[in-house]
Amino acid sequence: MLEKELKELGFDEKEAMVYIALLELGPSPVAMIAKKTGIKRTGIYYDLENLREKGYISETVENKKKKYIAEEPERIKKIFQQRVERLNQIIPDLTNLATTNLSKPSVRYFVGKEGLKIMFLDSLELPKKSEILAFVSDEPEKFLPEFIKTYRAKRIKKKIIYKGIIKESKRAKELKRHAKKLYFEFKLIPANIFDPKLEINIYGNKIVFASFEYELLGVMIESKIIADTMRQIFNLVWEKY
Incomplete structure (x- = not known):
């Protein structure tokens, strides 16, 4: 269990095994660490060196014999905190790199049910009380019913408004x-005019398209110019109906 948690924090599998073994053993020579972990002695030096370079373990010499010592977990915590501080310092520069060329949109593709779930979840990264504009299709609830329920609950928790243009139907x-408690705003359009098989969401600088007709496919375009233009189109339809 602890090995899995450490792997999620950036340790590889063997590094996690070695670090946990050293916490349990205390200062230990290579032979003892290899025996405890089951890792071949010839390969364990590589893991020990990586852990030492990262600051997770240190070395000492006792009776002319080299031993390795695990740093205290609180020390590891401080190392991660320092990394977060360094990341916060360079985020403005990284953001500038990402936004220097707004005329060049980025395009990502998402395939299958799991891909579409990942794409839709992106909108939950919006700040609280944000807004998603949508040309609404019935298809997501047909293909991803349980996911849509979970997604909707998370969206409501963040008070993200879902402003949709949707065809008239019993479901709509x-x-x-229940629009108010669901943080919905809708405009209903007769089904003979509007019956989309494609779901389109617009939020932030992103537009996502979810297709369910022939295959489960999602496309995300990130571009301020394109997103602003799509908002204008949405608002024209919204005002008309």
Whole structure:
């Protein structure tokens, strides 16, 4: 269990095993660490050196014999805190690199149910009380019913408004009755005019397209110019109906 947690923090599998073994053993020579972990002695030196370079372990000499010592967990915590501080310092520069060329959109593709889930979850990174504009399709709830329920609950928790243009139907009218508590705003359009098989969401500088007709496919475009233009199109339709 602890090995899994350490792997999520950036340790590889063998590094996690060695670090945990040293916490349990105390100062130990290579032979003892290899026996405890089951890692071949010839390969364990590589893991020990990596851990030492990262500051997670140190070396000492007792009776002319080299031993390795695990740093206290609180020391590891401080190392991670220092990394976060350094990251915070360079985030403005990294952000500038990402936004220097706004005319060049980035495009990402998402395939299958799991891919679409990842794409839709991106909008939950919006700040609280943000807004998603949507040309709404019935398809997501048909193909991803349980996920949509979970997604909606998380969106409501963040008070993110879902402002949608949707075709008239029993489902749409039912949703509209509960719109306030669901953080929905809807405009209903007759089904003979608007019956999309494609879901389109617009938020921040992003537009996502989810297709369910022939294959489960998502496309995310990140571009301020394109997102602003799509907002204008959405607002034109919204005002008309």
